[in-house]
Amino acid sequence: MTKIGLEIHCQLTKLESKLFCPCKANYRDNEPNSNICPICMGLPGTLPRLNQKAIEKATLIAMALNCSTPEKIAFFRKNYFYPDLPKNFQITQLNIYGDTSIGGIGEITIGEKKIRITRIQLEEDPGRLIYEGSSSKNQITLVDYNRAGTPLVEIVTEPDFENPKQVRDFLKVLSDLLENLDVSDPSLEGAMRADANVSILGGNKVEIKNINSFHDLEKAVHFEITRQESLHSRNIPIVQETRHWDDQRKITISSRSKEGDLDYRYFLEGDIPWIKIGIDVQEKLKSTMPESIVSKKERYVKNYGIPEQVAEVLSSDKYYSDLFDESHNQTNAKEISNIITTDLMGLADTREKREQSKLNSSHLSDLADAILSGKLTRNSAKNALYEIIKSGKELSTIISELDLGNVSDKNKLEEIIKQVMLEEPQAVEESKSNPQTINFLVGKVMQKTRGKADPQLTLELLKKNLD
Amino acid sequence: MNLKISALEFIEEVKTGNISVEDFISATIDQIKNIDEKLHAFLHVNPESVEQAKKIDKKIKLGEKVGSCFGMPISIKDNICIKNSKTTCASKMLENFTAPYDATVISKLKEQDAIFVGKVNLDEFAMGLTTEFSAFGPSRNPWNTDYVPGGSSGGSAVSVSAFECVASLGSDTGGSVRNPASFCSTVGYKPTYGLISRYGLISYANSIEQIGPITRTVKDTAFLLNIISGLDPNDNTTIDSGNADFLTDIDSGIEGKKIGVIQEMIGDGIDPAVLSATNDAVSKLEGLGAICEPVSIDMVKYSVASYYTITATEAGSNLARFDNLRYGYDLPLEGYEFNSYISKARTKFGPEVIRRMILGGFVPSAGHAGKYFLKSLKVKSKLTKEVNDAFTKFDYLVAPTVPVLPFKIGEKIDDPIALFLVDINTVIANLTGIPSISVPFSISNGLPIGIQLLAKQNDDKKLLQAARALETTVQLPEVPI
Structure with a gap:
């Protein structure tokens, strides 16, 4: 032994x-x-x-x-x-x-x-x-x-x-x-x-x-x-x-x-x-003791319905859990936990990166709110996060500077869809027999809008135009 | 210029304009020049003393605020750090060590415009009680220069007794202030442990030692205590004396106070002259209205053994830092690895230091600690209990400071046990943390005898009142220098 x-x-x-x-x-x-x-x-x-x-x-x-x-x-x-x-x-x-x-x-x-x-x-x-x-x-x-x-x-x-x-x-x-x-x-x-x-x-x-x-x-x-x-x-x-x-x-x-x-x-x-x-x-002293990792994890699962595994990652790292606790409210908590554990973790994984990062908690809540209200796609949010960490600018500034806002204008989107259908006649044809091909067309629209197209709306409009 | 004045008299003389600080300091420096070749109290004389005196005179003249010492010349035992001045501990090991900071007592005295006329001799690292173990040669007793002045603060007591300064600071680990005070007929004070900051005192046995004043009068000691005592963030062992003023009510007397005469300190081995002086002192205390009764403190018989075991253990640790790596003297590194280098460097220690280091390596070591070091700690705590019990009955305890008269230089230096036993009456105050004072009491065959008074912890103010009362009963001849 x-x-x-x-x-x-x-x-x-x-x-x-x-x-x-x-x-x-x-x-x-x-x-x-x-x-x-x-x-x-x-x-x-x-x-x-x-x-x-x-x-x-x-x-x-x-x-x-x-x-x-x-x-x-x-x-x-x-x-x-x-x-x-x-x-x-x-x-x-x-x-x-x-x-x-x-x-x-x-x-x-x-x-x-x-x-x-x-x-x-x-x-x-x-x-x-x-x-x-x-x-x-x-x-x-x-x-x-x-x-x-x-x-x-x-x-x-x-x-x-x-x-x-x-x-x-x-x-x-x-x-x-x-x-x-x-x-x-x-x-x-x-x-x-x-x-x-x-x-x-x-x-x-x-x-x-x-x-x-x-x-x-x-x-x-x-x-x-x-x-x-x-x-x-x-x-x-x-x-x-x-x-x-x-x-x-x-x-x-x-x-x-x-x-x-x-x-x-x-x-x-x-x-x-x-x-x-x-x-x-x-x-x-006990009363000044920070909340334990175990208790944090339980709270995240119970109060916000965050999945166990995500809560585990979030609670065990003080940097992430501090950011989370400072930024979330009841509605955006889950979204914030997603941003942290899927996107931020790759961008702030070392001590140096964290020290240099200009991200603060209000950036995070702004990002989550923008996603939840459909202003930003998850994809654009990731780009915005990258910029925020680098510059520390307000989310609204970054959205307009980088033109990241969702393309959710029906007319504009329809215009782009028509253009894609013209450029991809074969796919349009194929989609009639194979419904999976529609995803390829959604991808093309995303490409054209650099990920900013509202995916739900794009799908709806595509279906309508193909019919 | 009359140098034979007390600290408080000096202040009065300066305040009233009868003397200038410069004249007094110059005369003091002359006295050192004239007499110290014979006495060897000083290891280093401050060459800026007179300049500093002039500055204080100028402040007085201009009506500026002057510190309460008014340029009083004070000598400092050379184990207390003064910034930018050599602090040697009378050791070859630190012969070239210049302290980069002030001890807390030094900062406090500087604030009060004291002038440090010089650093004075001691047994190397304060280990000894005759000043013969100074690496720079012994000091001599002004009452008879063939005799030891006591130690380890011998230089302090000699300098005060021979008018080479008005007051001095020594350090007392087992009697090192009181013993030379007794041998040179000055007042010597060991305060309650923690009353005075030890920051800047080079440690010998840190758990029991204190800095203490050596002065001509009890009042002078009270005056100095007012300046140098108090809490210090740089010494976690200091205690809050609540801003006690040791000078007020010092003449309260001791009428009705109960005093225990320690039987173990007037028995076997005491010199008849010392015994007779002690009996005389007891009569005088009774004459002042005190009630004196015998008291037995059984643990006294083990106290010296316990004392030497504890001090050797702490010394072995405290002196370990002297490895010559960060400061010290020139000794090239080539040909050594660090263990052999440190061993080589440390051969600069003198014989008494080496003796105690060897002892200090042995008594707390694995397999021996139980028999020696831990047993000594038991004696210490039993002694403390006995002493505290005695103070439930008595306000003070009394005993001769030293059981023997000063002896000749060289007489006991080769007999460590005989030397150790000279400490028997003084170590209990250190082991128990209580305050103790030696008051000059009589002269026998031209050699001084001091009487020791002790009080319970934190009763420093009350102890000074008793010492002052005893002092008023004494008339002593002038030192024959």
């Missing part, structure tokens, strides 16, 4: 500042060592200055994963020397001296599968090491402390996963959940990292470290299971060890470091007094 447990590190990228100082939590796109201050550089005499918002966000995560949330939490020091660690200890949490971590035991159900959460802890991210030089002989290590002190939440699971697919499903649900809580943007590089432990057939546990994206996590787990199975089939013992994920070669490599043997000499961080998160505070 295969057992997989995860340790997931998630940066709270939606916070303004680092966990213990006023530097920016968003360290990306900065010159190396420019997003630093005496505190996150661990200069002599500085003390951690706790970011209360981080406590709140991390508590939300614990609540969303149905974890117990203690009324008092504490921070501990994890002592070890490493160049990316300015103080040579990391301020983190643990539960060996009582439940003092921000989240205790919990569980989450993915489909039919229950995954137990061991604990959730809040801690500081170290800096980043950058290796340069072609061979180990001339290799140099550069340190960038911009990231040092970024708030990080570690989610530890029990070894409840049995295969890589369950891992993937869990990660999908987890990243949607984190995004929905507005605590983190999982699409940012390095925002989500993980360690995994894998064992097969009740054998020795192998830990895989250094997995820098969710995407690779599934691959790493898959690789490791295959590796262990292959050893087992050849009667080679599986050693208990720590392996590193090589994200270039996509394999795990035995790490010679003695990380397992390190004694971290954990003890209470005296510079941060115990933090009370009383029931009242927890209740207040």
Whole structure:
């Protein structure tokens, strides 16, 4: 039986500042060592200055994963020397001296599968090491402390996963959940990292470290299971060890470091007094918690008759569900859900596209209303959507600028139909024996009007003219 | 120029125009020049002191607003950061470290127009109680320069005692303010944990240490506390003292107050002269109307062991950042990987620091924590309970600050256990977070003896009233310098 447990590190990228100082939590796109201050550089005499918002966000995560949330939490020091660690200890949490971590035991159900959460802890991210030089002989290590002190939440699971697919499903649900809580943007590089432990057939546990994206996590787990199975089939013992994920070669490599043997000499961080998160505070936090993905989905199906599958897609992506919730009313809800899940998804599928997009919620409701009132065909609506995303102009402006309005003028349409019938005498003839040919003629009319002809009206008029 | 005045007297003299700040500061700098070669209180003298004094004189002359220190010369223990000034912790490791920011206490004093005449000596990283462990050589006791001045804030106590400044800031982890205050016959104060921000104090054992004033009078200490205490967003452990004014009502006296005499601190190992001074102090307190009774605090016997275990653990962690990677001294990287480089760089630590780092690596380690570190935490919490119980019966506790008289330089430096035991009376205030003050009380064979008063947490104001009352009963000879 295969057992997989995860340790997931998630940066709270939606916070303004680092966990213990006023530097920016968003360290990306900065010159190396420019997003630093005496505190996150661990200069002599500085003390951690706790970011209360981080406590709140991390508590939300614990609540969303149905974890117990203690009324008092504490921070501990994890002592070890490493160049990316300015103080040579990391301020983190643990539960060996009582439940003092921000989240205790919990569980989450993915489909039919229950995954137990061991604990959730809040801690500081170290800096980043950058290796340069072609061979180990001339290799140099550069340190960038911009990231040092970024708030990080570690989610530890029990070894409840049995295969890589369950891992993937869990990660999908987890990243949607984190995004929905507005605590983190999982699409940012390095925002989500993980360690995994894998064992097969009740054998020795192998830990895989250094997995820098969710995407690779599934691959790493898959690789490791295959590796262990292959050893087992050849009667080679599986050693208990720590392996590193090589994200270039996509394999795990035995790490010679003695990380397992390190004694971290954990003890209470005296510079941060115990933090009370009383029931009242927890209740207040709960009330500010965004609606869960599950509840959104149910609402979409129940209130608007949106099909299950569409509701699933819509609710699990915060970007789409926010747009939907801001734009819809009872009448246009279903149409908006269609626009989002059929057209918008292709046009705003990456983080960059979403950031550049000029689309807002009123654009969406305008589009849906135009379709429902017959002003725009679905086809033209798609063209308009493309333009809106690019320019952010009002729908009405785009309709007139691009001449997208429906051709629903009977006389004008009749004129076009007559012209098509003249140009396609063979099809006209054939349509008398084969009614399917009429669709070909509708297509020709659409071509002439660049998709703007009202399809219902076109069909009616064609039939009339053919008779 | 008479330098032998208190901080409050200095302010009066400047306010009334009897003296100029410039003259006083110049005379102070001259005093340092003349005497410090012998005493070695200072590691660094501020070359801009006189210029700063001139500016304050000008402000006074022009009738501009002047801060409440009026240019008072203050010395600062060299483990407290002053922006753009060297902060060495008396260690070769930080010999070239220039702090890029001000400690909170420094910002507050700057706002009140204090003048920092210089940075003063300490045992390396405040680990010691004689100042002999300074990497830059020991300080000497002004009462007899063959003797240690106490420590670790030895430079602070020497500079105040020898009129090289009006007041000083030290730090007290296990007695490091009170011990040298006692040995040099000055007032030394360890406030309630959290009363004064530690931001900018280079940590040794952060969960128990505090910055504290060393002054000539109890009132001067109250005056400084008014400036430097209070909540600080940069130190999450600071407490709200509700803007207490420590100076008002300081002469309230102690009539009817109950004082417990800690039996464990006047028993075995106490110097007869110290015992006799303590008995004398108890009589004087009774003479002031207090009711003194013996009190036993059983955990005192384990307090030093607990103290050294906890401080070593925290020191091992707090001093880990000195790896020479981000700041430090010149040591080329070639030929090392980071572990060997860090090990090599850290050989600049002195012997006492290394001793405590080794201890700090051991006592909280897996397999040993239960026997040492965790047990020490138990002692700490039991001691705290006993002390709190005592304060349900007593307003104050009293004991000698140090059980022995100052000893000769070199006398105990090779006997760590003997040295550790000198701390026995002072560590309980740190382990329990309560305020404690050492008041100069008598002189025996030309060597000072201080009496320690303790009060319960947050009773700092009340403690200063008792210390002030005791101080009024004392007449001491002048320091023979």
